């Protein structure tokens with residue numbers, strides 16, 4: 001029996017009514033039984049209602065049973081299909097098994113053998129569904145303002161949870177907009193310093209000549225314009241966390257002063273001759289490759305190794321595309337509230353486009369796109385037509401399709417080389433690309449193309465005629 005002890009729904013595809021009635025009597029109270037006599041009705045049923053198992057007579061009047069099996073497999077790779085053959089034709093059975101039939105029965109079908117075969121197939125399906133549920137747990141986590149379900153991000157959350165408790169320094173790398181600052185805050189709030197100050201200093205945003213004073217403070221008269229004593233970030237972070245964002249932008253000379261500060265936990269404010277001792281935890285971030293920056297002489301090697309006790313490397317959004325719909329949903333709800341709009345969901349097509357885009361600006365770009373859509377449109381559904389053109393047009397620069405689905409988009413864009421092709425051929429190429437992307441699942445393909453599955457079947461039949 002299936003989940004919740006529900007009875008399985010079995011579709012009998014058999015042109016002989018008496019035989020179908022015999023099968024129905026075998027199944028009696030064990031299953032919900034549906035019966036069709038023709039191949040095309042079988043496909044129609046499969047498309048329109050949930051079916052758990054198909055009993056397929058291979059000798060149907062309107063369709064070749066093997067061809068029907070192939071079409072069923074295009075539609076649904078998992079559903080158990082037991083073929084029933086009247087002949088002791090081992091080569092037919094072999095071909096059917098190659099077309100991924102689950103099992104076979106030979107007419108005349110004996111009751112015990114029939115029930116064992118059906119039960120086995122149902123159990124296999126159940127097991128497969130359970131395994132899928134385990135291997136794709138689809139659990140997501142919300143961690144200090146970040147949502148994620150991708151394995152690398154969940155692992156990083158775990159590293160933060162474990163290592164934040166110590167005073168070890170974190171070194172966070174990731175492209176711009178991947179969430180480095182959020183990670184830094186997460187480390188602070190997971191640590192025992194959570195009720196103490198979190199002081200962030202962005203080394204890229206402060207003019208070089210002012211950085212030392214920003215970091216260590218200065219005394220009155222230390223330089224022109226220093227009209228009073230000023231406390232630096234190091235002092236303000238005492239007993240808490242000091243976050244040095246864009247560390248790679250810190251001038252090289254200042255890096256040696258920082259190294260000394262890290263080693264001794266003491267510093268000298270600009271213009272002072274007195275050292276100050278503090279207790280701080282260090283977190284650094286950069287969007288550059290630190291080893292490359294070391295090679296180029298932009299980052300001191302000793303400073304890097306001193307700070308990089310716990311490295312956190314945040315993958316760009318395009319490498320964890322399964323997080324995109326999740327983050328998009330969260331942002332949509334948040335922005336809708338802020339803008340007083342009724343948006344509450346994303347259409348399946350829009351979700352596919354968001355998923356497939358390469359997001360060079362990472363989460364920050366995703367937020368900007370959603371904010372723009374919400375500002376310019378009305379809800380409740382964020383639809384594909386509302387998205388900016390760079391997400392809709394499969395441009396050569398958007399490598400997302402290649403990255404996530406292994407599909408090349410360039411070959412199928414006939415405008416690229418000025419070539420004009422018949423409309424049906426352009427449509428065929430587009431549909432084939434979508435089919436490939438959806439692993440030849442007709443239902444999924446139809447959904448992203450926003451047509452009905454029967455339209456797809458009709459088109460595929462037409463191509464055969466057109467060659």
Ligand SMILES: Nc1ncnc2c1ncn2[C@@H]1O[C@H](COP(=O)(O)OP(=O)(O)OP(=O)(O)O)[C@@H](O)[C@H]1O
Pocket residue numbers: 145146147148174175176177178179180181182183287327330363364367
């Ligand atoms: N996993 C996530 N879930 C939800 N929002 C996120 C996530 N990651 C990042 N954000 C949001 O994306 C934006 C950019 O994040 P953040 O400023 O931390 O990135 P960054 O890597 O520090 O960027 P930069 O290098 O440009 O400073 C922020 O508004 C942040 O709240």
